[in-house]
Amino acid sequence: MSQSSGQPLLSRRHLLQAGAAVAASASLGLAKEEKKPGYIDAHVHIWTPDTSAYPLGKHYDKSAMKPASFTPDELFAYSRPEGVDRIVLIQMSFYETDNKYMLDAIEKYPDTFRGVAIIDHEAPGVLETMRGLKEQGVNGYRLYADAKSTASWVDSPEMATMWKGAAETGQAICLLSNPDALPSIEKLCKKFPETTVVIDHFSRIGVSGTIQGSDLDNLCKLATFPKTHVKTSAFYALGKKKPPYLDLGPMIRRLRDTFGADRLMWASDCPYQVEKGNTYAASIALIRDKLDFLTDVDKEWMLRKTAEKVLWS
Template sequence: MSRRTFVGGVIASAATATAMQTCGASPAEATSPKSSPGWIDAHVHVWTPDTDKYPISPDFSKSDMLPKSFTDEQLFSHCRPAGVERVVLIQMSFYQYDHSYMLDVMKANPGVFSGVALIDHHRPDLVQQMKSLAQKGMRGFRLHSRGDAKDWVDDPGMQKLWRTAADEGLAVCPLINPDDIQYVDALCKRFPKTTVVVDHFARIGVSGKIEQDSLDQLCRLARFPNTHVKTSAFYALGKKQPPYVDLIPMIKQVTEHFGPERLMWASDCPFQVEDGHTYEASIALIRDRIDFLSASDKQWLLKGTAEKVFFA
């Protein structure tokens, strides 16, 4: 997924101390992932230009891979200086249901990464596949809305996915447009025990304007206690210009409804570090520029919520 497709909606060592050092913590700080003080980025994509070892889906071509590469080492060059020690990797659409590259990155950096997979909810062995991916470190499953979210509510496979996620303690992570919030609402109502993480404010603001009706609808999801929102992808929302302070009213309203314990910051790299945008500008909006967030609130947004959902 590139910045263009976001707006369009188309598409180490085994020791924990070494793992923490990989993402920037000193040995003295690297006690365990759960007790380390570093932040968590809840949404990053990685891929490699080595399409011989890691083939991409036939639905994509190499020309779709923009930037051409965003490996774990490239990520670390951005997240280390910002004090981010752990990251939730989101399966890149280029690879569709082949998670080989993401899983290899996770294995190479133990304790650093959690994962969110893509899965075909129509496959007959859906439950077994979900359990298998969970055993490999996947803590959630991403849903892509391509104008078909209205069909999710009554789809037997989608219902099985939501039910299994609840049974197995896994998250459902919808990438939706504002018009799709109503369908996620219906599924949350049907499966209230399922942990849900809505990506990127449900893309409210991609038009350049924060649509108040859509924002109110998103905030209505707060009545489901297992539903969360990623405060993320600032480069693509509102004025789309750092320092992104025009997004503060939206963040405030979402915080007032969900509370900081159900919000998590994420960069959406590599797209956050293209076209004049920077990693530091993204994290700084939450860390430095919002006066209504207490120190405790920021701990939840920058670490605690993602830790609870994706690293527990």
């Protein structure tokens, strides 16, 4: 049938070209509306009550598991409503050096989780172990740091292997440290300047209820080392230990001024942050909403980009 208007019929080729153009335009529109990356929680612990599949370490029993369960699904109920879509898992102490539960969670949710493992730094083949864990989504190693242990690390060949290995593999040494360990940590940072270091929970300054100026001075000395970072985290455990945690503002401000926001990262330390009247929402709100000295750029670094740079790859 011919057109009475005298206009030529569109060819199949033209129709296909037109359809492709419309699809491309729609695709560009979707790209423009693509959701902005969410926040990163740089410090969370998970565990399961299934101790048959995931046995506890020899120094622990079920009485250590408080709460009895904190699985990824239980975590997501807190994190997702606050716009957190990526999380750094910290190997839980009562699994000791058996990282299997954490690694299985990373494998199940590869777009959501990365890990910080615990390994025996004195075991043979440490560097090979670190390389293997890197391939499984582990971007750091937790060490428990008090004054006695860190003093012995400065001249330890085994610790030197681990710190140099972390620099080689691009992984971080993550220190759960007491304030009295900071002078020795300074020596370690000086000895291994190429190693990325993360100080957890403000080095627990303020756990006594009082933020000691001398401790904060020692923490700020680490700003001399460009690859050293600090987690602004575990608000439930520091200072007044009550929401909205505004008493921690001066310490956060000094660290921002000393290290720069690009070397600070927020973290909740769940599940402990959601107990005893504390909430996940209150933790992230301190950085996101409550501190007027933090710029939008500061918040972007502290809530996402620093953790992305250091612990996400």
